[in-house]
Every structure is written in structure tokens, then in C-alpha cells.
Amino acid sequence: MIKRIVNSFVEVIKNIDSYNRKINEIEYIPINEKERILNEFNSDINNYECDKLYHVEFSKIAKQYPERNAIVCNEVKISYGQLEEMSNSLAHYLRECGITRNDIVPIISERSHYYIIGTLAVSKAGGAFLPVDKKLPIDRIEYILEEVKPKIILFYNTQYIIEQIDDKNYHTYNLENHNYDINNEYINNINEVDDTSYVLFTSGTTGKPKGALVSHFNIYNYVRGFEEGNEIFCIYNLFMKSNSIQNVLAVSNFSFDVSHIEITISLVHGLNIVMADDNVSNDLNMLSQYILDNNVEFINTTPTRFKLFMENSEFRKSLKIVKAVVLTGEDLPFDLCIDIHRCSDCIIYNGYGPTECAVDCTFKEINEVEEPKITIGKPLCNCKVYILDKNLNVVPIGVEGEIFIGGYGVGKGYLNRPELTKEKFVECPFHDGNPHDLIMYRTGDLGKWMENGEIDYLGRIDFQVKIHGQRIELSEIENTIKEIEGIEYCAVIDKVKESGDKYLVCYYISGKGISGREIRNHLKSKLPLYMVPNYFISIENIPVTSNGKLNRKALPEPNISDLITEQYIAPETEIEKIVCKIYCSVFNIDENEIGKMSDFYELGGDSLNAIRMTSKVEKELNIKINIKDILSNSSVFELSKFIENIVNNGNEIHESKIIKRYNSKEFPITSQQLGVYIDS
Numbered sequence: 001m002i003k004r005i006v007n008s009f010v011e012v013i014k015n016i017d018s019y020n021r022k023i024n025e026i027e028y029i030p031i032n033e034k035e036r037i038l039n040e041f042n043s044d045i046n047n048y049e050c051d052k053l054y055h056v057e058f059s060k061i062a063k064q065y066p067e068r069n070a071i072v073c074n075e076v077k078i079s080y081g082q083l084e085e086m087s088n089s090l091a092h093y094l095r096e097c098g099i100t101r102n103d104i105v106p107i108i109s110e111r112s113h114y115y116i117i118g119t120l121a122v123s124k125a126g127g128a129f130l131p132v133d134k135k136l137p138i139d140r141i142e143y144i145l146e147e148v149k150p151k152i153i154l155f156y157n158t159q160y161i162i163e164q165i166d167d168k169n170y171h172t173y174n175l176e177n178h179n180y181d182i183n184n185e186y187i188n189n190i191n192e193v194d195d196t197s198y199v200l201f202t203s204g205t206t207g208k209p210k211g212a213l214v215s216h217f218n219i220y221n222y223v224r225g226f227e228e229g230n231e232i233f234c235i236y237n238l239f240m241k242s243n244s245i246q247n248v249l250a251v252s253n254f255s256f257d258v259s260h261i262e263i264t265i266s267l268v269h270g271l272n273i274v275m276a277d278d279n280v281s282n283d284l285n286m287l288s289q290y291i292l293d294n295n296v297e298f299i300n301t302t303p304t305r306f307k308l309f310m311e312n313s314e315f316r317k318s319l320k321i322v323k324a325v326v327l328t329g330e331d332l333p334f335d336l337c338i339d340i341h342r343c344s345d346c347i348i349y350n351g352y353g354p355t356e357c358a359v360d361c362t363f364k365e366i367n368e369v370e371e372p373k374i375t376i377g378k379p380l381c382n383c384k385v386y387i388l389d390k391n392l393n394v395v396p397i398g399v400e401g402e403i404f405i406g407g408y409g410v411g412k413g414y415l416n417r418p419e420l421t422k423e424k425f426v427e428c429p430f431h432d433g434n435p436h437d438l439i440m441y442r443t444g445d446l447g448k449w450m451e452n453g454e455i456d457y458l459g460r461i462d463f464q465v466k467i468h469g470q471r472i473e474l475s476e477i478e479n480t481i482k483e484i485e486g487i488e489y490c491a492v493i494d495k496v497k498e499s500g501d502k503y504l505v506c507y508y509i510s511g512k513g514i515s516g517r518e519i520r521n522h523l524k525s526k527l528p529l530y531m532v533p534n535y536f537i538s539i540e541n542i543p544v545t546s547n548g549k550l551n552r553k554a555l556p557e558p559n560i561s562d563l564i565t566e567q568y569i570a571p572e573t574e575i576e577k578i579v580c581k582i583y584c585s586v587f588n589i590d591e592n593e594i595g596k597m598s599d600f601y602e603l604g605g606d607s608l609n610a611i612r613m614t615s616k617v618e619k620e621l622n623i624k625i626n627i628k629d630i631l632s633n634s635s636v637f638e639l640s641k642f643i644e645n646i647v648n649n650g651n652e653i654h655e656s657k658i659i660k661r662y663n664s665k666e667f668p669i670t671s672q673q674l675g676v677y678i679d680s
Contacts, residue, residue: 029393029394029395029396030396033396033397034394037387037394037397037449038386038394038430040453041378041379041385041449041453042379042384042385042407051193052193052220052224053123053189053191053193053197053216053220054123054197054216054219054220054223054264054267054268055120055123055124055189056189057220057224057268058084058120058267058268059084059124059186061080061267061268061269061270062080062081062083062084063084064270065080065270066079066080066081066084067079067080067081068080068270068272069272070082070083070266070267070272070273071083071113071116071272071273071275072272072273072274072275072294073111073112073113073275073277074277074280076113078113080270083116083117083120085180085184086117086180086184087117087120087121087124088121088124088183088184088185088186088187089121089178089179089180089181089182089183089184090117090118090121090175090178090180091120091121091122091124091125091187092125092183092184092187093121093173093178093183094121094122094125094127094152095125095126095187097151097152097171097173098151099122099125099126099127099151099152100125100126100127100190101126101127101190101191101192101195102126102127102128102195102196103126103127103128103150103151104127104128104129104130104148104150104196104199104415105122105125105127105128105129105130105150105151105152105153105154106130106131106132106144106145106148106150106153106154107119107122107129107130107131107132107153107154107155107254108132108134108141108153108154108155108156108158108161108162109131109134109154109155109156109157109158109175109254110134110156110157110158110277110278111250111254111275111276111277111278111281112156112157112275112277113275114156114175114176115131115156115254116263116267116273116275117175117180118154118156118175119131119198119263120267122154123191123197124187124189125187126189126190126191126195128195128196128197128198128199128213129197129198129199130144130148130150130198130199130200130201130211131198131200131254131255131259132144132255133253133254133255133528134158134161135528135529136528137524137525137526137527137528138161138164138165139525139526140209140526140527140528141161141165142165142166142167143208143209144201144209144211145165145167145170146167147211147415147416148199148211148415150170150171151171152170152171152172152173153170153171153172153173154172154173154175155172155173155174155175156174156175156176157176159174191216192216193215193216193217193220194215194216194217194412195215195216196213196214196215196216196412197214197215197216197218197219198214198219199211199212199213199214199415200212200214200255200257200355201255202355202471203470203471203472203473203476203531204473204476208476209476210414210415210417210420211414211415211416211417212355212356212411212413212414212415213411213412213413213414213415214355214356214358214411214412215411215412217408217436218357218358218408218409218410218411218412219260219264219358219359220268221358221381221382221408221409222235222260222265222358222359222360222380222409223235223236223260223264223265223268223269224236224268233363233378233379233380233381234380234381235261235265235360235363235380236265236268236269238349238363238365239261239298239324239326239349240265240269240271240298243297243298243323243324243347244323245271245297245298245323245324246271246272246297247271247272247274247294247295247296247297247298248262248265248266248271248272248273248274248296248297248298248300249262249274249276249291249296249298249299249300250262250263250266250273250274250275250276251276251281251287251299251300251301252300252301256329256470257355257358257359258300258301258302258326258328258329258351258359258360260358260359261300261326261359261360262300274290274291274294274296276290279626282607282610282611282614282626282627283611283614283626284308284309284311284312284314284315284611284614284615285312285314285615285618287309287315288312288314288315288317288318289314289318291315291318291319291321291322292318292321295321296318296321296322297321297322297323297324298322298323298324298325298326299322299324299325299326300325300326300327300328301326301327302327302328302329302330303327303329303330303331303332303333303336304330304467304501304608305608306325306327306336306340307333307336307500308608308611308612310336310339310340311612311615312615316343316344317343319340319343319344319346320343320344320345322344322346323346323347324346324347324348324349325340325346325347325348325349326349326351326363327348327349327350327351328350328351328352328353328360329351329466329470330466330467331457332350332366332374333500334374337366337374347365348365348366349363349364349365349366350363350364350366350374350375350376350377351363351364351376351377352376352377352455352457353405353409354405354441354443354471355471356405356410356411356424356425356441357383357405357409357410357411357441358409358411359409360380361379361380361383361385361405361407361409362376362377362378362379362380362383362385362455363376363377363378363380364376364377364378364454365377373456375450375454375455375456375457376447376454376455376456376457377454377455378453378454378455379407380409382407382408382409383405383406383407383408383409384405384406384407384430384437384440385403385404385405385406385455386403386404386405386406386428386430386440387399387401387402387403387404387447387448387449387455388401388402388404389401389402390402392426392429395448395449397448397449397450397451398448398449398450398451399448400446400447400448400458401446401447401448402442402443402444402445402446402447402461403443403445403446403447403455403457404426404428404440404441404442404443405440405441405443406428406430406431406437406439406440406441407436407437408436410425410436410439410440410441411425411441413425423442424441424442425439425440425441425442426439426440426441426442427439427440428440444460444461444462445457445458445459445460445461446458446459446460446461465494465502466502467494467502467503467504467530470528470530470531472504472530472531474492474493474494474504476527476531477492477504477506477523477527477531477533478490478491478492480522480523480526480527481506481508481519481522481523483522483526484514484518484519484522485512486510486511486512486513486514487508487509487510487514487519488509488510488511489508489509489542490506490507490508490509491506491507491508491542491550491552491555492504492505492506492507492533493505493507493552493555495558497588498588503533503534503535503604504531504532504533504534504535505533505534505535505536505537505555505558506519506533506535506536506537507537507539507555507556508536508537508538508539509538509539509540509541509542510538515536516535516536516537516538517536519536520532520533520536520602524601529606529607530606533604534558534603534604535558535604537555537556537558539555539556543555568593568595568597569595569596569597570595570596571595571596571636571640572596573640573644575621575640575643575644575647576596576636576637576640578620578621579617579636579639579640579643580594580595580596580598580636581620582613582616582617582620583598583600583603583613583636585616586605586609586612586613586616587603587604587605587609589603594636595636596635596636596637596640597635597636597637598635598636599634599635600613600630600631600634600635600639601634605630605634607627610627610630610631611627613627613630614626614627614629614630617643621643623643623646623647625642625643625646629642
């Protein structure tokens with residue numbers, strides 16, 4: 001490091017007599033080191049023909065392997081030939097509805113094969129699909145629809161959401177009711193590679209979500225493979241080809257971009273998508289058996305969720321047949337990698353990348369024995385990473401800077417946000433004339449190059465955070481709180497528990513005595529559950545630093561009294577006492593703080609906590625419940641009564657009823673009625 005500092009100092013001295021240059025234009029990195037970073041560290045470039053689209057390539061695979069399984073979802077099995085015909089039929093209908101190039105089509109669906117049929121059909125029709133998370137507050141869903149102004153909305157088993165939408169003029173279409181037996185011949189492609197493939201809405205600084213536009217060119221570069229060999233650093237070669245993967249678990253939220261690793265890559269390469277529906281994905285015992293029954297070889301999710309999976313003994317057993325695990329979306333804890341390798345031989349990969357750049361841009365195979373420092377790895381093929389200072393100059397190896405993403409994965413910008421697009425998608429000063437290298441994306445992340453060409457991720461520049469893999473703009477939460485009359489000031493910050501889990505704390509000033517409960521209820525009506533803070537702390541004044549900025553370190557630490565809870569009433573029945581202990585264990589709270597009126601939501605509960613509770617209830621009481629039961633009976637008192645009713649009816653192993661529906665002669669469907677599903 002000393003030698004590098006000296007070399008940088010010498011470089012500055014060599015350039016200091018350039019009177020015609022501004023100070024911020026003077027290079028302080030030796031030219032040979034700069035060339036090494038720009039060319040050697042970003043060397044994996046493959047200039048293939050840029051004329052392929054994933055839905056067209058899927059049709060080729062379907063023609064080549066028509067009998068091969070494309071999707072398994074419980075007892076439903078759909079071959080590539082069937083999926084081709086079903087998506088063709090729906091695509092023809094969408095064309096008849098006026099869908100053409102770049103038209104955005106929202107899809108609000110439970111976890112089902114119908115979602116995959118819908119996305120393929122939208123792409124074949126020429127449009128761009130938009131997954132809408134069914135558990136979002138209706139206000140947020142309506143905002144997204146207003147931004148998009150869709151010609152049609154596709155849905156499956158979410159009629160209750162459609163009925164809540166104020167604007168009844170939207171054309172809505174139930175995927176379950178379509179007749180897939182007609183008009184299912186091949187549909188000609190009308191798209192060009194720079195057309196929009198899909199749109200994902202992420203948290204925005206203004207209090208409103210923003211829609212990131214990703215092109216067919218962007219996503220195909222991500223999902224494609226190379227026949228030349230495994231040495232090319234692309235997703236398919238790295239994960240699937242090198243590990244002979246055939247069965248891929250699909251467990252991620254459709255509105256989370258990592259679902260493309262599960263679904264889109266599989267469809268392009270003839271793999272089998274093992275779709276875990278809402279009921280299976282939220283029951284760890286069922287999920288574990290599902291993995292074994294379907295010989296799952298590949299799992300992709302966030303570290304937080306996988307850590308939850310690892311708490312279940314049955315899942316740890318099922319992991320023995322898994323060949324590869326990809327953990328992305330947030331920091332990967334070192335101890336989680338060690339734990340995974342204690343019970344399996346699977347290969348672990350750490351990934352990094354923003355939604356705006358077609359999922360992930362860098363990857364690293366983890367070997368925690370040889371390399372205790374977990375980096376985010378090296379750039380993927382045709383992705384370029386630049387670590388720059390505030391003047392967009394390349395920083396030396398080992399020096400902190402902002403991460404910029406260039407290359408083939410950089411998306412088209414934001415829907416209806418030209419100013420924000422201009423701010424985040426900037427001209428790349430290092431491009432070589434390739435039209436797909438002209439723009440780079442400003443991530444807001446900090447990092448530094450390691451000597452071996454890997455990148456050490458160092459956190460955020462701004463106050464954006466990730467919880468359960470979901471990107472959150474803290475300012476969006478703050479702006480939503482400021483909508484409340486009587487709020488004079490508020491700040492939302494993230495903190496980390498001893499377990500490594502992140503949580504949110506809201507600090508606020510109100511001259512009108514507004515309570516934390518009022519703020520929480522307002523947020524619950526406007527934002528996803530994962531964006532609602534766990535603690536609400538009323539403060540009298542704002543601690544500031546010497547330069548007048550908020551002194552976050554001086555804000556008081558939250559304690560149990562800052563949770564929005566009911567007055568303590570001691571548990572009375574034996575079941576209430578057991579449920580109280582379960583609450584204490586899940587939320588890491590002293591037993592004397594949890595009473596019969598303590599509420600799951602008020603304690604900061606989310607769907608991951610609910611999964612933990614279902615496992616503990618089954619272990620302690622031999623009662624099998626699902627997360628909907630917990631969310632519908634959120635207080636200790638209500639949940640205890642619910643369990644007592646099951647016991648009194650003599651049904652100690654209680655399971656959610658599965659309702660079977662049949663849409664066509666060929667394809668029986670099972671759908672689980674589940675109101676809330678996982679955040680990642």
C-alpha cells in the first residue's frame with residue numbers, strides 16, 4: 001500500500017505542470033495501473049451477434065425438446081411443447097387486444113405456472129411484462145398502474161386485488177379462464193433487441209416507487225450461454241453448465257429480479273423449473289420435502305432467507321442433493337457459508353448487481369477456508385465495473401470509490417422519470433465506441449478493487465439500504481411519514497441485530513402528540529410491510545454534527561418500550577404461555593415483556609418471522625399452521641384461541657386446505673389460498 005501511495009504521489013507531480021488542466025482533471029493513478037483496471041479487470045468481453053431475444057430462443061428449445069419438462073408446480077407438469085403452445089395462444093389474444101412493442105403489461109399472480117405462461121405470452125406479443133407484488137398496499141398498486149396506464153392487466157387467483165382497484169375501466173384478464181387449446185400456433189416476433197423486455201418497480205427517494213426498464217438485449221446477455229467452454233464468465237456456464245444442473249428451484253418473489261436466474265435462464269437452456277407455490281415456499285418442512293421429491297439441484301435466494309432455511313433440520317438434510325446455491329441481493333455473512341458447507345457439498349456463489357443493470361453484474365465462488373474475505377467477485381462477461389472518485393476518475397487498487405456499472409447489462413432508465421434517468425445513467429468516459437458501452441449506471445455503492453481483480457463491497461454512499469434483499473430508499477419512508485399532518489420532523493435509519501438481521505427505526509418530532517401507532521398505521525396503508533419500521537421513537541430535538549447535518553450516532557438506541565405494543569396482560573392458559581415463549585424466541589425479547597395482547601405486527605413481524613413461528617408452533621405444540629393463520633391471528637391471545645380450537649376439535653395436525661381447480665382437459669391446476677407471501 002505504501003508503494004501505491006508513493007506511485008500516486010509521483011503521478012500527481014508529473015502532471016502538476018499541466019497549467020491548462022483543472023485540478024480535478026489531474027490523474028493520480030499511474031497509467032499502467034489504470035490500464036490494468038480498465039482492460040485486465042474488465043477483460044471478459046465476447047462480441048457475439050446482438051440480435052437474439054429470450055422468448056425466440058425459448059421457442060427454439062421448445063421445438064427441439066417438446067416432451068421435456070419445463071415446469072413442475074405441485075402435481076402440475078408442463079412440457080416445453082405445452083408451454084410453447086399455451087404461451088402462443090395467450091400471446092395471440094394479447095395481440096388482438098392491441099398489445100405491441102414496448103407496451104407494459106402488469107401481471108398480478110399467485111405463485112403458479114400461470115405467471116410463467118403470462119410473461120412468455122407478453123414477450124411474444126411484443127410487450128414488456130411487469131410483475132406486481134400481490135401483497136403491496138392497494139394505494140401502491142394503483143400508483144404503479146397509473147404510471148403504466150396499461151391496455152390490459154393479467155391476473156391469477158388475485159381477484160380480490162382487482163376488485164379493490166378504484167379505476168374500474170382497466171381491462172383485466174384472468175389467466176385461468178383463457179382457452180389455451182385454440183390459436184396456439186407459432187406467433188411471429190415483432191421485437192427488436194433494444195425494446196423493453198420487463199419493468200420492475202423499486203423504492204424511490206420521492207416517496208413513490210420508480211420503474212426500471214430493462215431491454216431484451218440487457219437480459220439476453222445475462223441469461224445466454226457460450227458453447228466455447230466454461231472459461232467464459234457468464235451465468236449459465238458458471239452455474240448450470242459447470243455443475244450439470246437440470247432442476248432449478250423457483251422460490252423468489254416474482255417482483256424481485258433474481259427470479260430471472262430461476263425462470264428466464266431455465267427457459268432459454270431447456271432446464272426444469274421446480275415452482276414452489278405460496279404454501280410450499282412458506283413451510284420449511286414442505287419445502288424440504290419438495291426439494292427431495294423433485295431432485296432440486298440449484299437454489300437462488302437472499303442470504304437472509306437462506307439463513308432462515310438453515311434453521312430447519314429437514315432443510316439441512318435436503319441440501320445434501322443440491323449442487324449449487326446462489327446468494328445475492330445483500331451482504332453474504334461468512335458464518336452462513338461455513339454452516340452450508342457443514343451439511344452439504346454444494347458450491348456457493350455470491351452475487352452483486354442493481355435492478356437497473358439486468359440482475360447481477362459480478363459473481364464470486366466462495367471458498368471460506370482459503371479466502372475468509374467474502375468479496376462480490378469479478379465482472380460477468382460483457383459487464384464492466386468502474387470504481388471512480390467524485391470527478392469520475394479511476395481510483396487506484398485498494399482505494400475506495402463509487403461503483404459504476406457499464407457494458408451490455410445497463411438498462412434503459414426509469415419509466416416517466418427523464419431527470420432521474422439523466423442523473424443515474426451517465427455518459428461513460430471509457431467507452432470504445434460500442435453503442436452498448438456509451439452509458440454507465442451510478443450505483444451509489446462504495447467499493448474498492450483488490451489486487452486479484454475482485455471487488456470489495458463497502459456499503460452505500462447514501463441512505464439506501466437492503467432488507468431481505470429488497471432495496472429501500474429511507475427517504476421514501478420519511479416522505480410518506482411527512483404526509484401526516486402534525487409531523488414536524490422525521491428520520492428513518494437502519495440498524496443491525498446481534499443475529500445480523502437488519503431492522504428500521506423511525507425518529508420523529510410532533511407538536512401535536514402524534515403516536516407511533518398512528519404513524520405505523522399510516523405506513524402500513526401506503527408501503528410494503530418490509531418498509532414499515534420496527535421501532536418508533538419520539539424525540540424533542542434533532543442531534544446535529546458540527547456541520548449541521550443529522551448526527552445519526554447521537555440518536556437514542558431503541559428499546560422494548562419503543563415498540564408499538566398493547567398494555568401488558570400476563571398469559572393465563574398453558575397455550576398462551578407457550579405462544580408467549582415462542583414470540584419471545586422469534587423476536588428475541590424478554591419473557592416478561594410479552595403478554596397475551598402482544599401483537600405480531602407491533603413487534604415488527606414480517607413473513608420471515610411468520611415462517612419461524614410456524615416451525616416453532618409445530619415443534620412445541622404439534623400443530624401445523626401456515627403463515628396466513630399467524631397473520632390473521634396476530635396477537636398472542638388470538639393465535640392461542642385459534643390453536644385451542646384446533647386442539648378441541650381433535651385435529652392436532654392442522655393443515656391449510658388445498659383447493660383443486662381444473663382449467664382444461666390437459667392441465668390440472670392446484671392453487672393455494674394464501675394472502676401474503678415472502679418478501680424476497
